[in-house]
Amino acid sequence: MLIIEDDLALGGVLARRLTRQGFECQQAHDVTQGLLLARQFQPSHILLDMKLDEDNGLSLIEPLRKSLPDVTMVLLTGYASIATAVEAIRMGADNYLAKPVDTQTLLRALNAAPADMDVKSVDEVPLNxxxxxxxxxxxxxxxxxxxxxxxxxxxxxxxxxxxxxxxxxxxxxxxx
CATH class of the missing domain: 1.10.10.60 (Homeodomain-like)
Structure with missing residues (x-):
């Protein structure tokens, strides 16, 4: 698993949580380091922060997907919106989660295809x-x-x- 997160403390917490779940974790803290480690490490899973310092994690989705077409990619964000979720999925992310995220939700997103997730349709749950x-x-x-x-x-x-x-x-x- 490659965790691309500019918040060093959160990246460390995620790495510890996921290592306990059987993942071998590497961490990157910016766009350049993320692309470099993805090429070197060839992870099967990527957790990608949406806001990486001055950069946008969305800009990493397509290059990561091109170099690792079979990777499971989950975008994490503290600024969740339907518009960015749709954009992330359209660009190639497999899932999209709002921070803070608990371990079980994270594991479900990493181990299940979006079609397998237990999500109600928009018609079933009207928005506030x-x-x-x-x-x-x-x-x-x-x-x-x-x-x-x-x-x-x-x-x-x-x-x-x-x-x-x-x-x-x-x-x-x-x-x-």
């Missing part, structure tokens, strides 16, 4: 309206490459209002 708003804001922000002022203009709201909304955690309760 605040969660829908959060997802839409994230999608527009992503389209504007993180530019808060341009996003606020596009959404028709004041920049400070948008900043306050961005500081709040998304509603995790999926019930309406």
């Amino acid at each position: 309206p605040k969660r829908v708003e959060w997802e839409h804001i994230q999608q527009v922000l992503n389209a504007n490459k993180g530019n808060v002022s341009a996003t606020a203009r596009q959404l028709g709201m004041h920049r400070r209002t948008l900043q306050r909304k961005l500081l709040k955690k998304p509603a995790l309760d999926h019930r309406a």
Whole structure:
């Protein structure tokens, strides 16, 4: 297993947890080191952080997939959104998990194909309206490459209002 995580403490915790589960773990802390270790180590599994210092982990998905076509790749993020999950899967990640993640959820994601996961369809579980708003804001922000002022203009709201909304955690309760 290759863990590409810029947070040294979290990377260490993940490595210890997964070593106890039988994985041989290597750690990389940036994009360059991640690509180099992937080529050298040839892992069967990769845990990839979405935000790597100033870089975006999404940019690593395609090169990693090209050099390791059979690798099981799970993207971890502290900034979960439906838009980035869809983008990560489209680019070649096998799964997408929000931090913090417990060991059992992580093991299920690493050992199961997405089709095997016990996930309810979107039609079965309506999203909370605040969660829908959060997802839409994230999608527009992503389209504007993180530019808060341009996003606020596009959404028709004041920049400070948008900043306050961005500081709040998304509603995790999926019930309406």
